[in-house]
Amino acid sequence: MNAPPLAAVLWDMDGTLVDTEPYWMAAETPLVESYGGSWSHEQALGLVGLGLEDSARIFQEAGVRMGVRDIIDHLTDEVMRQLSETGVPFRPGARELLAGLRAAGIKTGLVTMSMRRMADTVVDLIEFEAFDVVIAGDEATRPKPFPDPYLQACEALGVTPEETVAIEDSPNGLRSAVASGAAVIGVPLMVSIAGAGAHAVWPTLEGRTADDVAAFHAGHFTAKAGLR
Known part of the structure; x- marks a missing residue:
């Protein structure tokens, strides 16, 4: 039994992609x-x-x-x-990782509780086409910590949660992503994420690559399936 390939990476915005x-x-x-x-x-x-x-x-x-x-x-x-x-205060390494994922052909989604007009403002200031889909707070059927925003993003991208990695910085965001079935990386900023269920914690995204994210995804699936 092989791990499903990584099809998409879903990003929180405030505190994860940008330090707002x-x-x-x-x-x-x-x-x-x-x-x-x-x-x-x-x-x-x-x-x-x-x-x-x-x-x-x-x-x-x-x-x-x-x-x-x-x-x-x-x-x-x-x-x-x-x-x-x-201007937009990107977190260290976030823009570079996002660009690397795009270059690798991995789909990307933005999943934020901010209003759509604010999300669009941030996305428009990125100098490359950064996201295939944006799910904003005024579009989610239920807000984080419910899984709905991440499930909506998966549906819009045509992928299953098991094919995705989510990146989050807050307990509510992590609980939402974990409940959706995604493999979840916590990148803490202002609040502790201890006990929120992150499958891995990366202190920073600086120096991280698309290969790192894919390796994490494969390792998570393997551990979950008990194949080790």
């Missing part, structure tokens, strides 16, 4: 404070990888007197404004 989490945090604190509340760094970390609607409800609980959609639009606008001023 500080941008989100910079938008959150003034919003809460404008309604007389306070917002700690620990509270902000608790939202990493969470769906935007769930995050918006937490802001309402913190005193923000705005509708869920209005909160999402406000924060998205603020993060996009910061991106337009500073």
Whole structure:
């Protein structure tokens, strides 16, 4: 019995492909404070990888007197404004690995809980055709940590989860990817991913290649099938 070939690599965006989490945090604190509340760094970390609607409800609980959609639009606008001023802060090695996967003929998908318009902004700033499909937060049937966004990406790409590798940085994202059936690499950034189920943890993507990802995928399948 042979391992299924690696057909696609699915990427989270915020915190995995690009280091935009500080941008989100910079938008959150003034919003809460404008309604007389306070917002700690620990509270902000608790939202990493969470769906935007769930995050918006937490802001309402913190005193923000705005509708869920209005909160999402406000924060998205603020993060996009910061991106337009500073450019896209790719995580070390991410752009290079993405380009290597494309060159190797491996399909790629972006699976993010950010709004589609923000995802498109980031993708448009990449100097090559980076993704075959994008599943955004306003398109997912259910948000991370449910498996739906990853399953939707697989369906759109015409691949099975067992043929894919997912790359994530947050516990919620990892749980989503693992539940989908993909082989999952955790690349932590701002929050601990201990206990979130990653099949491998890479401290950085710097120096990693398409061959590394394919080898991880094959090794995961072999271990899962008990063939060692």
